[in-house]
Amino acid sequence: MTQLRLEPLTAAAFAPFGDVLDATGDFRLINAGLCHRHHDLARIDTGDARAGISIFSAEARALPYDFDLLERHPEGSQAFVPMTQHPFLVIVAPDAGGTPAAPRAFITNGAQGINLHRGIWHGVLTPLGAPGLFAVIDRIGTTPNLEEYRFSAPWCVLA
Amino acid sequence: MTQLRLEPLTAAAFAPFGDVLDATGDFRLINAGLCHRHHDLARIDTGDARAGISIFSAEARALPYDFDLLERHPEGSQAFVPMTQHPFLVIVAPDAGGTPAAPRAFITNGAQGINLHRGIWHGVLTPLGAPGLFAVIDRIGTTPNLEEYRFSAPWCVLA
Numbered sequence: 001m002t003q004l005r006l007e008p009l010t011a012a013a014f015a016p017f018g019d020v021l022d023a024t025g026d027f028r029l030i031n032a033g034l035c036h037r038h039h040d041l042a043r044i045d046t047g048d049a050r051a052g053i054s055i056f057s058a059e060a061r062a063l064p065y066d067f068d069l070l071e072r073h074p075e076g077s078q079a080f081v082p083m084t085q086h087p088f089l090v091i092v093a094p095d096a097g098g099t100p101a102a103p104r105a106f107i108t109n110g111a112q113g114i115n116l117h118r119g120i121w122h123g124v125l126t127p128l129g130a131p132g133l134f135a136v137i138d139r140i141g142t143t144p145n146l147e148e149y150r151f152s153a154p155w156c157v158l159a
Numbered sequence: 160m161t162q163l164r165l166e167p168l169t170a171a172a173f174a175p176f177g178d179v180l181d182a183t184g185d186f187r188l189i190n191a192g193l194c195h196r197h198h199d200l201a202r203i204d205t206g207d208a209r210a211g212i213s214i215f216s217a218e219a220r221a222l223p224y225d226f227d228l229l230e231r232h233p234e235g236s237q238a239f240v241p242m243t244q245h246p247f248l249v250i251v252a253p254d255a256g257g258t259p260a261a262p263r264a265f266i267t268n269g270a271q272g273i274n275l276h277r278g279i280w281h282g283v284l285t286p287l288g289a290p291g292l293f294a295v296i297d298r299i300g301t302t303p304n305l306e307e308y309r310f311s312a313p314w315c316v317l318a
Contacts, residue, residue, distance in 0.1 A: 023216040031283040035217040042212040053201040058194040081294040124190040135240040
């Protein structure tokens with residue numbers, strides 16, 4: 001089983017895959033100075049369909065974490081905003097001619113969401129603490145908008 | 160000073176103002192049964208502009224809480240997703256001929272976001288615990304998209 005080491009989630013490291021949604025970087029002061037607005041951080045792309053907000057409630061996983069399945073959404077981006085302060089695991093992979101190349105495993109710092117760009121290979125939602133509650137901003141359409149790929153051997157994300 | 164009592168945030172009570180975003184109600188099982196998807200809960204309305212995701216970091220407030228200012232966004236809806244499990248205060252008011260009527264003060268249960276419908280009078284973002292971190296899904300445009308109204312006397316939300 002091939003082992004993956006956790007990488008801290010940073011905007012620079014994650015740039016090939018999507019956007020990091022957090023309160024670092026530039027902001028506008030609003031509400032009489034009592035609120036920082038970090039403006040328009042996600043490249044939302046839902047093609048000819050609209051964006052919607054759904055709530056996901058996912059079972060918490062533990063490290064080490066084994067997986068062999070990745071998926072991607074060819075028709076739209078998908079953002080995950082954690083509704084708790086627990087770090088979560090973000091598994092992504094570059095594409096290599098229609099199937100995923102070697103995956104990478106990022107871990108959030110508890111104050112970050114992500115927006116996966118359209119067509120990026122990624123693992124299923126993997127919270128590391130309960131309740132695994134997330135707001136998901138993605139394409140609302142009538143097509144399946146899903147491709148799955150199963151590796152011939154599993155990968156293991158180390159603790 | 161006129162006093163307001165807290166009301167628990169429920170979908171039924173909040174329906175005149177917007178949507179409650181939470182993991183109650185119907186869902187689809189996804190990810191081999193390990194995730195519930197509560198699908199498409201928000202009536203996003205951004206007119207002729209696009210929706211975007213911003214991160215707000217707001218100063219925590221305490222109860223009792225006094226306010227005299229409400230605002231509304233005539234050109235679009237605005238959703239607030241808390242990134243922590245702290246309850247937050249949601250102040251809204253019906254419209255009465257272009258200015259707000261008597262406000263109401265809802266409190267979330269720590270696992271709820273909201274989507275304010277277009278044009279609904281509301282108070283500024285008022286977390287009740289630090290860090291007051293929220294993802295905001297609203298209209299990204301070039302117009303001010305803001306009306307403010309200041310009451311002649313303040314309102315007080317009781318503890």
